[in-house]
Amino acid sequence: MTGWVKIVGLGPGAEGHVTPEAQAVLDDCTDVVGYIPYVARVPERAGLVKHASDNRVEIDRSRHALEMAAEGRRVAVVSSGDPGVFAMASAVFEALEAGPEAWKALEIEVIPGITASLAAAARAGAPLGHDFCTINLSDNLKPWALIEKRLRLAVEGDFAMAFYNPRSKARPEGFAHVLELLRETCEPGRLILFARAVSTPAERLIWVALEDALPEMADMRTMVIVGSSRTRAIAGTGWVYTPRFVVEPGAE
């Protein structure tokens, strides 16, 4: 039997966002590996072995998946959203690169999913309809100075911004700093979306002006989208969008 590792994106939560390609892998694998709440989303069936682990053990989990594949098992490594966006794909490749030479011949596939930023944007309208940056605000794996530098450059370029992991338990003050930085560099009416648990029964969306944004509006299940200076709300509706065009300088 030939083993494999397929790194699967489950989408943000709703069954309707699980692609047929992802579903086929879940139906065909012998083992599911991942963070506890994501493994729980895969239905039990005869012959399927679940290996759920806690957060912050991504490399151990990846090594385990590769080891099992080398033994001939068909292993699905599951992530919420898309596996390539602040999720398990990079971790598996890190483990592959550092691991035994024989692993490099293993069959590996990455199965894309609906990522949280695009699911949140869809519920809100089209705030990411123009150029945007996708930034992980967690400082577990990078220094705060780099986060701050990237935020300042993204504002200078007038990109819209999608923030993953806005508030970590380990450093809850980080997101308060982010809001301070945005208040220094953007106009007070800049639109910010807090989209919690998108596509699940617990979904909650709030649009506020930057001057009204509070750190407590975000937690680890919240996607934060900051509009560009051109992002606008449509009066009389709940919709927010960023126009596709930018007028030539001087023409406005």
Next chain:
Amino acid sequence: MTGWVKIVGLGPGAEGHVTPEAQAVLDDCTDVVGYIPYVARVPERAGLVKHASDNRVEIDRSRHALEMAAEGRRVAVVSSGDPGVFAMASAVFEALEAGPEAWKALEIEVIPGITASLAAAARAGAPLGHDFCTINLSDNLKPWALIEKRLRLAVEGDFAMAFYNPRSKARPEGFAHVLELLRETCEPGRLILFARAVSTPAERLIWVALEDALPEMADMRTMVIVGSSRTRAIAGTGWVYTPRFVVEPGAE
């Protein structure tokens, strides 16, 4: 009968990337509106009316969709990839904002899809596994000076970058300028992915070092991903990924 407009992402091309949520809309609508090749991807069925139009008429097409919904029809506006990323969602909201007041009460929904950048990244490994920028290189709707400014800031922030619409027929020299700018600002070994027609039978992926990149490697069906300075190829495999972590300055 109550009409609606649902703005649907079909994913980059493969049937296996069409979400069940998107499929349900295609099965339930009375009308499909969109650019000719995307409308062609929706199977014919009794009672379904297709309205295919050429490129660059996004606002006319959006107005038509909203008019039909106001008359009680159930209209799917289809885009390739995700409708919120350089696709139809912003155009529909532009038309909604400029249109008759009555349209604002219409039922509208945006159905997210697998966007081309994430599908391309998945085929290549995990090049977008750390912070990244998503930039439309077409200068139809924005001045070249703004594209150049954003590219320089994205390089300065050491973001990975995903480029949509790298080469337009109207201005094929634009992408040559982009490569020149990258050569001025990045190291020669910086990795660039050219991913054409991802997930279709015509798919073709090429990774090259920046110094070997040629403008002709891209066309309008190509997604271009430029790695950050930390993006690496795994020797002995075809995989490329961006590590999740950045070492603290001075610790390396």
